[in-house]
Amino acid sequence: MGDLESEKHVKYIVSIEKKKDSFEALVMEHLRLNGAYWGLTTLDLLHKISAVDPEEVIPWVMKCYDEDCGGFGGNIGHDPHLLYTLSAVQILALFGRIEVLDVEKVSGYVAGLQNEDGSFAGDMWGEIDTRFSYCAICCLSILKRLDKINVGKAVDFIVSCKNLDGGFGSIPGGESHAGQIFCCVGALAIAGSLHHVDRDLLGWWLCERQCKDGGLNGRPEKLADVCYSWWVLSSLIMIDRVHWIDKNKLTNFILNCQDKENGGISDRPDNAVDVFHTYFGVAGLSLMEYPGLKTIDPAYALPVDVVNRIFFGK
Numbered sequence: 001m002g003d004l005e006s007e008k009h010v011k012y013i014v015s016i017e018k019k020k021d022s023f024e025a026l027v028m029e030h031l032r033l034n035g036a037y038w039g040l041t042t043l044d045l046l047h048k049i050s051a052v053d054p055e056e057v058i059p060w061v062m063k064c065y066d067e068d069c070g071g072f073g074g075n076i077g078h079d080p081h082l083l084y085t086l087s088a089v090q091i092l093a094l095f096g097r098i099e100v101l102d103v104e105k106v107s108g109y110v111a112g113l114q115n116e117d118g119s120f121a122g123d124m125w126g127e128i129d130t131r132f133s134y135c136a137i138c139c140l141s142i143l144k145r146l147d148k149i150n151v152g153k154a155v156d157f158i159v160s161c162k163n164l165d166g167g168f169g170s171i172p173g174g175e176s177h178a179g180q181i182f183c184c185v186g187a188l189a190i191a192g193s194l195h196h197v198d199r200d201l202l203g204w205w206l207c208e209r210q211c212k213d214g215g216l217n218g219r220p221e222k223l224a225d226v227c228y229s230w231w232v233l234s235s236l237i238m239i240d241r242v243h244w245i246d247k248n249k250l251t252n253f254i255l256n257c258q259d260k261e262n263g264g265i266s267d268r269p270d271n272a273v274d275v276f277h278t279y280f281g282v283a284g285l286s287l288m289e290y291p292g293l294k295t296i297d298p299a300y301a302l303p304v305d306v307v308n309r310i311f312f313g314k
């Protein structure tokens with residue numbers, strides 16, 4: 001097990017950027033703006049955002065912007081979607097450069113995706129999912145434009161996705177899933193509406209996600225996976241029930257998923273590493289106050305100092 005191999009993880013993330021011609025880069029191409037957010041946030045949590053040049057990153061992010069509609073695509077020339085628009089806004093927030101945006105235009109794009117029942121479509125094709133409610137609310141909050149949507153209806157829709165087990169699904173009646181629970185609890189936290197959550201009932205469901213190996217799974221009967229360290233722990237923190245899981249066992253599970261030679265973290269021990277699980281592993285450790293890491297905000301999924309700079313200018 002041992003310690004967090006911070007330096008190796010920094011090298012791994014920086015090397016991904018340089019591998020643009022590899023097969024891995026090709027198949028992940030549509031996820032590039034999300035991937036950049038995962039990698040850059042990991043570097044910042046490790047106090048190494050300085051390993052990348054903002055003058056390279058920001059112009060590339062802005063090339064993914066669709067001026068006509070105000071949204072961002074996953075890569076240059078790709079169709080805009082809320083998932084990528086949030087990543088773009090988060091990346092700009094990391095560098096303290098929100099001002100490069102036409103905030104009215106971007107927030108207009110996000111607000112335009114709200115439906116009459118308060119739900120959000122992910123893009124012009126209309127798929128509805130509580131993931132998109134989270135993306136919209138988080139994005140507009142960072143842009144300080146929550147007044148552009150009907151927040152009450154957005155909250156009502158999320159509440160309509162609450163299940164009898166205390167969890168939340170992607171649409172009304174959808175099965176409880178830890179990823180969707182993060183989205184719903186995070187959106188409710190940002191909207192100041194956590195009173196809709198039954199903290200004990202949901203806290204119980206979430207702490208039951210800890211498996212014998214110490215890792216967390218996303219639903220009953222599933223294997224533990226490092227990314228659920230984030231989805232489950234962040235939700236537990238927001239509802240003030242994080243003391244219901246065994247932090248030592250979870251820390252050991254995450255550290256066991258490191259590639260100790262070449263850096264990076266995988267979903268479970270001995271699997272291949274990727275930037276998604278590297279981010280969620282480091283973010284999970286940050287939520288558990290692992291020494292030497294910046295603290296991450298459980299609702300905004302950004303380092304706390306970045307969130308403070310957005311809202312308090314410090």
Ligand code: FPP
Nearest residue numbers: 083131134135178179180183218231300301
């Ligand atoms: C599990 O996905 C995760 C989710 C359903 C939540 C996704 C949340 C967002 C995209 C919002 C933005 C997130 C952040 C951190 C800013 P999966 O497809 O891996 O689920 P599976 O394990 O069931 O396959």
Ligand code: ZN
Nearest residue numbers: 225226227267
């Ligand atoms: Zn995973």
